[in-house]
Amino acid sequence: MMGTGESNAGKGITEITAENFAYLQQQIYRESGIVLEAGKQYLVETRLAPIVRRHGLASINDLCAMMRATADKELRRQITEAMITNETQFFREPAQYELVRTRLLPELLLQRRSARPLNCWSAGTSTGQEAYSLAIVAAEMGLGPLDIEILGTDLAESVLERARLARYSQLEVNRGLPSAYLVKYFTRQGLEWVLKDEIRSRVRFQRHDLRESARHLGPFDLVFCRNVLIYFDAETRQQILRQVREAMYSGGYLWLGAVETLSDLKEKFAAVHAGPVVAYRAR
Structure with a gap:
């Protein structure tokens, strides 16, 4: 499987490598304490795709490369907030x-x-x-x-x-x-x-x-x-x-x-x- 340094040609916008998934697990845990469990690649792909498009990138792997290359706190905030589950309702229980x-x-x-x-x-x-x-x-x-x-x-x-x-x-x-x-x-x-x-x-x-x-x-x-x-x-x-x-x-x-x-x-x-x-x- 290709790492972040390889070409993403032929990859869809929502596909993520194992290396980058592990990287996001670490980053999200550090920023929020939230555990992104193994096998949740689909969740990452769904929730981060809008951020990928917003920044004009070709894939989530490119987004991870951007994270590694910059200390942009706003980018990290956007990614962390996108991965937080916001399930709630009136008068639950x-x-x-x-x-x-x-x-x-x-x-x-x-x-x-x-x-x-x-x-x-x-x-x-x-x-x-x-x-x-x-x-x-x-x-x-x-x-x-x-x-x-x-x-x-x-x-x-x-x-x-x-x-x-x-x-x-x-x-x-x-x-x-x-x-x-x-x-x-x-x-x-x-x-x-x-x-x-x-x-x-x-x-x-x-x-x-x-x-x-x-x-x-x-x-x-x-x-x-x-x-x-x-x-x-x-x-x-x-x-x-x-x-x-x-x-x-x-x-x-x-x-x-x-x-x-x-x-x-x-x-x-x-x-x-x-x-x-x-x-x-x-x-």
Whole structure:
């Protein structure tokens, strides 16, 4: 198989050599901590093809050659963001939101030591559906800006730009958003649904690398870090969970995805079981 120094004549725009795939694995891990598994060449080919075309290159192998030849941070950012999976939806895992509404938020409001707002964090927020779902829950409970503050963070600035706009396609609002909330909190503009300011203004968004300390962002009473850890190796998962715990109040709650666990950090959290779901209370 040809390396980056050989001619790409006859190669399609989306074909990548084994050498360059390994190079991208290393670069993406260094930039984001995300593990690009073996056999995911098709994912690279699909997601990086637009960048190849944008730069007027003939192939992904040429893109890798450009990366090697330059320290262009913007190019690396574009490639890293293209490889981040941004799967999200409104009210994903509804039983978790129901427990937040009926038990966790009321409990956290009662245990506040002052009149400060509850501080909530949607970590790996992507295009904002998770953070806005929490804002809708708060609004439905009658909680105002003085009662609760919500921060959404992500490594990819491109998805944060979309989150701030709060404009969603019909397909996106069809995924998980109850029709009553669509009518109540969104307005139709052309082919998109736009979240009303009364909800959008409750959430702020900021770029953050989960591998880094989040103490300056918190401390938090409630953290959603769901379906994020699955993209990292075991060492990075533990690093992220330690950073999350250090940014939380004792007694605060952490949500993980349904298939994610705390592994060897159980001494920092106590599992709280409620029917089919499990929340983790910071010790």
